[in-house]
Amino acid sequence: MDLGLTSYKGIASIVGDIINLRVSDVATMSTPPRNRDLAIIEQNGEFFSLAQIIKLSDDLVSLQAFSGTKGLSNNASVRFLGETMQxxxxxxxxxxxxxxxxxxxxxxxxxxxxxxxxxxxxxxxxxxxxxxxxxxxxxxxxxxxxxxxxxxxxxxxxxxxxxxxxxxxxxxxxxxxxxxxxxxxxxxxxxxxxxxxxxxxxxxxxxxxxxxxxxxxxxxxxxxxxxxxxxxxxxxxxxxxxxxxxxxxxxxxxxxxxxxxxxxxxxxxxxxxxxxxxxxxxxxxxxxxxxxxxxxxxxxxxxxxxxxxxxxxxxxxxxxxxxxxxxxxxxxxxxxxxxxxxxxxxxVIGKQTREDHSQIMNTMIRYYSEGVEAEQKQAMAFDLSEFDHKLLKFSQLFKQQFMRLDISMALEPALDACWVLLAECFDKEEVIIKQVLKDKYWAGTDGKVSA
Known part of the structure; x- marks a missing residue:
């Protein structure tokens, strides 16, 4: 039986965009409808909507109508295409x-x-x-x-x-x-x-x-x-x-x-x-x-x-x-x-990226976290240490230079910018990063990274 040419009637119900069709000879079809297969809905001999089979239960076939079911009558017919969406x-x-x-x-x-x-x-x-x-x-x-x-x-x-x-x-x-x-x-x-x-x-x-x-x-x-x-x-x-x-x-x-x-x-x-x-x-x-x-x-x-x-x-x-x-x-x-x-x-970090990536990533987030804590201490009127003030400056600049969604910067310049920001806010001895990396990448007084 050519399912692409055979037209089936017998719509039992229409609920929203769901059409429930009773097909009495499902078991005898040479190519029975399968879940997710497509079908064509026709009304008065004209194309109405494409549909997809979403449920099979005994002789009841449930289909989703792609174009909705507004204006569709129970006298409409369905043709099974025998193939899934492509x-x-x-x-x-x-x-x-x-x-x-x-x-x-x-x-x-x-x-x-x-x-x-x-x-x-x-x-x-x-x-x-x-x-x-x-x-x-x-x-x-x-x-x-x-x-x-x-x-x-x-x-x-x-x-x-x-x-x-x-x-x-x-x-x-x-x-x-x-x-x-x-x-x-x-x-x-x-x-x-x-x-x-x-x-x-x-x-x-x-x-x-x-x-x-x-x-x-x-x-x-x-x-x-x-x-x-x-x-x-x-x-x-x-x-x-x-x-x-x-x-x-x-x-x-x-x-x-x-x-x-x-x-x-x-x-x-x-x-x-x-x-x-x-x-x-x-x-x-x-x-x-x-x-x-x-x-x-x-x-x-x-x-x-x-x-x-x-x-x-x-x-x-x-x-x-x-x-x-x-x-x-x-x-x-x-x-x-x-x-x-x-x-x-x-x-990928340290394998496809620069050797300082992991250290600089962890350090920047750690200081930003401490800066947020310093902001909370300031809001509650606690006394702030000299280092707390440095953390406050760092967290504000970090938001401006890195967290804004309109910032566009390649990875290597962004890593360099991290070193520059650390040098702007802290002394070299205060920053806890491997010494060999600080010696190589720490930003000088001209704001440029050593490497």
Whole structure:
């Protein structure tokens, strides 16, 4: 039986964007419908919407309608395509913008005849993975100096509504030394979408960028497809073309909320705060696509996860923290050095970077921490020592010279700037760093590093 040509009627119910179809001869089909397969919904002999099978139960097939179900009647028919969603994959996708159905939305040339790659493939065999050992430079000091981004890393940006996390993510996409940047926008308002597009165009990086965008006004079901489309293409580029691919996703909380909405429509029993019980596995399935492939390229995932009410125990950031390898904590307009962590930085610091990197990183954070304590002592009217005043000066200059999000500085000049700041605030004998490194790198009276 040709499932692509056979039309099935018998819609039992329509709940939100979910269509429940009764198919009496499922067991006798030569190619029965499978979970995640696509289907076409037709009404009055005309195309109505693309749909995806999300549940099979005896003779009941549940489908998500990509374009919604408004105006759909129970007399509509369904044609099963017998294949899963596929992403367009060719050299012509660079500089293009696609929606959650994988269709170009930038008014560019059609790509219907281009090769495609299936999404929702299995996670990479661990045998094909190699240990992360290469740094992705971003020219953002709070990342490159203090929490290096490493190839094949999966790491979120934890933040809250109102913080400039999208602007920060866009800067990383523009400045990162990756071969390819794949952007996945989830439930974006149009202004944010336009800002990303303009930022990539103005920086001249669209030629190495592919964008998959689901707007807040687009169907919720397409929001669930965007990460899979982006990651399928990223994996293909890394494995077959040896590309170093950086995947940027925002906002994974909107993605989780879309899963919750669909789950409620499917009458699934919710777990913590209304989210489905498989939230962890659904997130992990996407994040685990991050990989450094043996003899090929790599996929690195950097995603925004907003925390409702700045609550890190919220199910989305809580589950994300168990899966990922650290986090960048964007708080009060800066990357908070105390809340941020890169668990893979030790694989590159001092190995791919300068010999003083580890020592200077630890010293700067230690003195900044002591400077924050000195600020608290001052606020409570305690007497401050001479060294406390030096720490106060250091912490203020550290915020201005390193923590601001608009600062752009390569790693080596940033390390030199650390030495200069230490020399400006402290005597050489006061700074606890290996003497051999101080002798080599300590900044002189002219403000220049010795080395």
């Amino acid at each position: 992403a367009i994959y060719s050299e012509n996708i660079f500089g293009r913008i696609f929606n959650g159905s994988g269709v170009p939305i930038d008014n560019g040339p059609g790509l219907t005849q281009e090769p495609k790659v299936a999404i929702n493939g299995p996670t990479v065999n661990p045998v094909s993975r190699v240990l992360a050992s290469r740094m992705i430079r971003t020219n953002i000091p709070m990342i490159d100096v203090f929490n290096c981004l490493v190839e094949s890393q999966k790491i979120p940006i934890f933040s809250v509504a109102g913080e400039p996390f999208n602007k920060f993510l866009g800067r990383i996409g523009v400045q990162a030394d990756a071969d390819v940047v794949i952007f996945a926008g989830l439930g974006l308002i149009f202004d944010d979408y336009y800002s990303f597009k303009k930022m990539f165009e103005d920086a001249g990086v669209m030629s190495r960028t592919v964008m998959y965008v689901n707007l807040a006004s687009d169907p919720v079901v397409e929001r669930l497809m965007v990460p899979d489309l982006a990651l399928a293409v990223a994996e293909k580029l890394a494995v077959e073309e040896g590309k170093r691919v950086l995947v940027l996703m925002t906002d994974m909380t909107a993605y989780a909320d879309a899963m919750k909405e669909i789950g409620i429509a499917m009458e699934h029993i919710p777990s913590n705060r209304g989210y489905m019980g498989d939230l962890y596995s659904q997130l992990a399935r996407r994040y685990e696509k991050a990989c450094d492939f043996r003899g090929a390229g790599s996929v690195t995932i950097l995603s925004v996860t907003t925390m409702p009410g700045n609550d890190v125990t919220h199910p989305v950031p809580d589950n994300t923290g168990y899966i990922t390898e650290g986090q960048f904590y964007l708080h009060n307009g800066v990357i908070d050095p105390f809340g941020s962590l890169s668990r893979l930085k030790q694989h």
